[in-house]
Amino acid sequence: MVPLVLYVLLASTMFVIGLYGLLTQRNGIKLMMCVEILLNSAIINLVAFSAYLPNVNGQVFALFAIALAAAEAGVGFAIMIALYRLYGTIELDNINALRW
Amino acid sequence: MTLGFGDYLSLMGAESLLTGLVMLMILLGLYLKNKNIQGYLALAGLGIALFLSIGADMTKGPIFFGTIEVDALSQFFKLIFISVSLIVVLAGLTRYKDSPAQDEFYILLLLATIGMMVVASSIDLLTLWIGFELASISTYAMAAFDKEKRNLEAAMKYFIFGSVSSAMMLFGFSILYGLTGSTRIAEVAASSMEMMGPATLVALLFVVAGFGFKMALVPFHMWAPDTYEGSPTIVTAFLAAGSKKMGFVAAFKVIFIALVALRLEWFMAFAVLVAITMTLGNVVAIWQKSVKRMLAYSSVAYAGYIAIAFVVVGAVNNGGFDLGVAQNGIAASLMLILGHAFSKTGAFIAVAVVGYMALREGRNNPDDIEHYAGLGRRAPITAFCMLVFLFSLSGIPPTAGFVGKFLVWGSAMDSGLVWLAVLFALNSALSLYYYLRVIMYMYMKEPAGAKIAEPRGYVLAMVVALVAVFYIGIFPQAFVDFASSAAAVLLH
Numbered sequence: 001m002v003p004l005v006l007y008v009l010l011a012s013t014m015f016v017i018g019l020y021g022l023l024t025q026r027n028g029i030k031l032m033m034c035v036e037i038l039l040n041s042a043i044i045n046l047v048a049f050s051a052y053l054p055n056v057n058g059q060v061f062a063l064f065a066i067a068l069a070a071a072e073a074g075v076g077f078a079i080m081i082a083l084y085r086l087y088g089t090i091e092l093d094n095i096n097a098l099r100w
Numbered sequence: 101m102t103l104g105f106g107d108y109l110s111l112m113g114a115e116s117l118l119t120g121l122v123m124l125m126i127l128l129g130l131y132l133k134n135k136n137i138q139g140y141l142a143l144a145g146l147g148i149a150l151f152l153s154i155g156a157d158m159t160k161g162p163i164f165f166g167t168i169e170v171d172a173l174s175q176f177f178k179l180i181f182i183s184v185s186l187i188v189v190l191a192g193l194t195r196y197k198d199s200p201a202q203d204e205f206y207i208l209l210l211l212a213t214i215g216m217m218v219v220a221s222s223i224d225l226l227t228l229w230i231g232f233e234l235a236s237i238s239t240y241a242m243a244a245f246d247k248e249k250r251n252l253e254a255a256m257k258y259f260i261f262g263s264v265s266s267a268m269m270l271f272g273f274s275i276l277y278g279l280t281g282s283t284r285i286a287e288v289a290a291s292s293m294e295m296m297g298p299a300t301l302v303a304l305l306f307v308v309a310g311f312g313f314k315m316a317l318v319p320f321h322m323w324a325p326d327t328y329e330g331s332p333t334i335v336t337a338f339l340a341a342g343s344k345k346m347g348f349v350a351a352f353k354v355i356f357i358a359l360v361a362l363r364l365e366w367f368m369a370f371a372v373l374v375a376i377t378m379t380l381g382n383v384v385a386i387w388q389k390s391v392k393r394m395l396a397y398s399s400v401a402y403a404g405y406i407a408i409a410f411v412v413v414g415a416v417n418n419g420g421f422d423l424g425v426a427q428n429g430i431a432a433s434l435m436l437i438l439g440h441a442f443s444k445t446g447a448f449i450a451v452a453v454v455g456y457m458a459l460r461e462g463r464n465n466p467d468d469i470e471h472y473a474g475l476g477r478r479a480p481i482t483a484f485c486m487l488v489f490l491f492s493l494s495g496i497p498p499t500a501g502f503v504g505k506f507l508v509w510g511s512a513m514d515s516g517l518v519w520l521a522v523l524f525a526l527n528s529a530l531s532l533y534y535y536l537r538v539i540m541y542m543y544m545k546e547p548a549g550a551k552i553a554e555p556r557g558y559v560l561a562m563v564v565a566l567v568a569v570f571y572i573g574i575f576p577q578a579f580v581d582f583a584s585s586a587a588a589v590l591l592h
Contacts, residue, residue, distance in 0.1 A: 008278075018267075031260055039263075042267060045271065049278035053281045057283050061274075075259070076259050086249055095253050095256065
């Protein structure tokens with residue numbers, strides 16, 4: 001059996017990658033992908049812990065999290081599409097009228 | 101004790117009713133030609149839900165396999181959420197009259213309200229997260245509702261920050277679950293007390309960051325002014341008064357694990373965070389030209405005031421004061437939340453009236469303070485309501501805001517945080533400056549145009565908020581008792 005620590009390491013690595021992407025990327029779609037990576041790292045954590053505890057709560061949590069991540073992505077892409085129609089771009093650096 | 105279906109229905113009556121209503125409204129939206137009736141349906145549903153929440157039995161204990169509990173704390177917040185939603189629907193009746201997509205506005209609003217109510221009664225991390233997401237996802241769509249450029253920019257910023265914060269929260273929850281083997285908040289708290297270690301700290305850091313975004317505490321506040329300024333104004337009212345309070349109720353439920361576990365070394369860090377939050381919010385608010393953005397920054401400052409409760413509880417934990425001080429501290433914050441909810445909703449709706457007026461006159465920057473010149477003569481009801489809401493926000497008696505601020509100040513003194521109490525008082529004085537500036541524009545400047553017909557839905561919404569602000573300010577005792585029993589739920 002794969003040791004638990006490897007799963008947690010995988011999840012943490014994914015989390016850091018997602019966070020790095022969020023800080024460096026400026027394209028709307030890329031940001032959405034980074035958010036998905038963040039959510040999935042947490043889901044891997046939940047499933048891994050659930051298998052090792054053993055305790056089924058984590059897997060239930062993971063299922064709900066997957067469904068909600070999909071809903072969130074749906075609304076997110078809808079906002080991006082509406083942005084693209086108005087601005088003709090989803091490079092977020094070009095969309096910055098609101099400030100101080 | 102086993103509970104039957106009837107008990108479930110009576111305990112979750114408000115949520116069940118609103119969920120059913122949302123389904124009905126989605127169906128009706130497909131067939132109705134004239135959708136104006138949808139707003140009245142939402143209004144009636146929220147009205148009944150308000151009574152159902154007040155009447156719910158708070159002694160039944162946990163339901164749904166120990167994930168939901170109806171207690172004083174949950175009912176206190178449900179009262180706030182439903183009332184704020186009710187006021188926003190009243191304003192929406194005018195704002196979205198005859199608009200083809202208006203049913204979606206009410207559906208999203210009700211869904212967000214249901215999500216907040218679920219958060220308020222959750223005692224399990226799973227239900228808490230689901231409620232949080234339901235409310236967040238619905239409000240992302242609401243922020244973009246008018247599909248103008250600034251709406252979409254606001255919604256995009258809100259979405260990015262919001263989804264990152266919920267991902268962080270989920271990551272924190274997953275670690276907590278791995279460490280303790282449970283998702284029940286009480287069990288998580290008990291186990292993390294026993295085995296406090298670096299992993300628990302990391303998990304709590306993620307959870308605090310996740311809630312911090314929603315509460316708009318510095319340094320997680322960057323999205324708030326942009327989103328509040330860019331969203332349609334009545335949605336801003338809902339975001340500032342509803343969705344932000346959901347962050348607080350979630351934080352009250354979960355961060356207390358953190359505060360109990362973290363002890364001395366960390367609560368001072370939190371105190372500094374609170375001090376920075378309120379000072380920054382107020383200082384930046386002073387030089388805003390847009391009244392909407394000014395109110396947004398004052399919301400950031402308010403997040404700091406409300407979060408004083410966390411510091412007070414931390415101080416009580418360390419200083420060996422008795423639990424009564426902690427209870428008063430939390431109750432004071434709850435009163436501040438109550439007062440802020442009504443005053444902020446009302447103030448944003450007044451901003452909506454001025455924006456509506458400015459747009460009809462074909463001017464740019466509908467939220468600019470110039471449009472408030474002579475409002476006392478141009479729109480007397482709006483101006484008077486705005487005056488009261490601004491007084492309430494700055495803490496002048498006899499308004500709801502005064503009660504909250506007074507109690508918070510007292511609790512900070514009681515727990516020995518004199519420096520924080522002094523800073524709080526100074527900040528309140530500072531905030532008076534920019535509130536008074538708006539009042540000066542409204543009553544002492546020459547009117548910039550002719551008298552206008554004030555839109556009826558907005559006026560009704562403001563009057564409801566006005567009555568609430570005065571009622572809580574003049575007869576605070578019942579509300580303070582309620583807040584106090586709600587605080588007792590957290591500390592038992």
